[in-house]
Amino acid sequence: MAQIGYVCIGSNDFDRACGFYDALTAELGGKKLFPTPHGQMYRLGSGAMIMVTRPYNEAEAHPGNGTMLAINVDAQEDVARVYDKALSLGAACEGKPGPRGAFGDFAYFRDLDGNKLAVFYTDRGKKQ
Template identity: 50%
Template sequence: MIGYVTLGTNDFQRATGFYDQLLGVIEAKRAFSTDRMVLWASPKPGRPRLGVIKPYDDKAASSGNGTMVALSVDGPAVVDQFHAKALELGGADEGKPGSRGGGFYGAYFRDLDGNKLCVFCMVKE
């Protein structure tokens, strides 16, 4: 249902560098790029794209309280690796990797602009 999600940034170069490296963990690459927006795509067909964007109204980007983007990956090891990479790149921990019940294994972090993301997978219990 979701085609893509964009996250606002106040430092476009820093944000694109962060996501180039972070999304490389799941082999996502830049699929679309302008001077205001970059979208990354998974090599797996049908997955939504994630982008960073300079707000079109030229006002400061801000992270929404209660707003979060969740990225689906292929297993707990990838969740662990992705979360570790986010922190290595300067992201802030919002919840270490682990089982949250119901077969949900996930981790939470904030990017360099304060946007909250989750990386998760579903596992058999």
């Protein structure tokens, strides 16, 4: 069974981005793992990893148009908690916490480089 191992997020201010993700991943129960030649690897709980990176070709990093990293949290109240933490770290609101249709609760924000992230909770597939 294939799984996503890690996602790269480009930054033009690497130290500032690492400060943001140090605090955000800690809020998610994750941690800083190890440096890479161009970046820093983080783990989200026991799941996927995020690498904050300087572009390999030394060009400017740009957020993807239509690209978003969505992080599934363990409890409905975690959506607002993580969103609030992100905003306190300087993230920009892209959608306040709340229900999105019948799927679950979501919140959206952009990190310090403009990369879009979502945090969400759903009990779909958990009920029997």
